[in-house]
Amino acid sequence: MTTRVLVDNCIFSDANMLQGAKLTTYKDREQTEVSSFIVGYIRKPPLPEKQARRQNEIDWFPTIAQLSEYEHIKLFTYDELNFESWFRSxxxxxxxxxxxxxxxxxEPAISRSHFRQGDLLEQIRSENKVDFFESLLKWTPDLFQSTEFESYLPKLTLDSIKNIDRFKKIAEALTAEQLQDAFHLWTAEVNDIPYFLTIDFKFINAIRNKAKSKKKPFDMVCEPITPQELSKKLGIKTPYAYKYSHDEFIGYGGGTFKIEDYGKPRRKENGLHRLFKWVRQRVFTTKL
Incomplete structure (x- = not known):
């Protein structure tokens, strides 16, 4: 049976394992005469130690990817999550x-574009999304239920408005910034998706604490879950390997060179686009 999973934008944001690099080869061991320059990629270094927990989850991304390719899990997204990726490099x-x-x-639980008009930039601005989600907390189940709205509002939106109290329940005790994730969780619920894959640890803890509360019982229909947790639920005990290793140089076409001897990379950011981090590697021609 295929497991359905809604994927948070933070997963896709950290999904690129490579960074731009420039490899210099030399004709002689003394490195006095350049043979060629090759532009391509190398593996990104691990995150700093203080972000070890996040790095550990990122290292499970290849497992999630392969599980989806083998159709053990099915990945989902929707417009609101897609909007978050517009500012990603x-x-x-x-x-x-x-x-x-x-x-x-x-489909989203409620189609925001039917209630808030504006160009694409207006739609994707975080403050506009949060403002809309905050407004939902004031909606009532009988809102927009007259027959005149049935002609242009999506059925799922109408059904969700009738069940708006569920969103209020999910959003209860969350911060304004977490309302976006609450809406993602609700969207997963109404689309019969049991897992919301994320590495937003604060949101995961907030929802799980709500589910454990004895004073205000909360039924966790869709579970926010990390890549490692989901993989282990599916019986995977150790993460699958990355496609490329740290001792490889990858060309634009995907071909690889084994880097047997190189110094510590010096990285400098491209301030104009911030799309690549160039790394100068010194590799002898005889060792390629």
């Missing part, structure tokens, strides 16, 4: 862990 498909994974779109 454009990365190479070669380095994207999920480049071979199929991701299916579902």
């Amino acid at each position: 454009v990365d190479s498909k070669i380095g994207n862990v999920f480049s071979e994974s199929s991701v299916t779109f579902v």
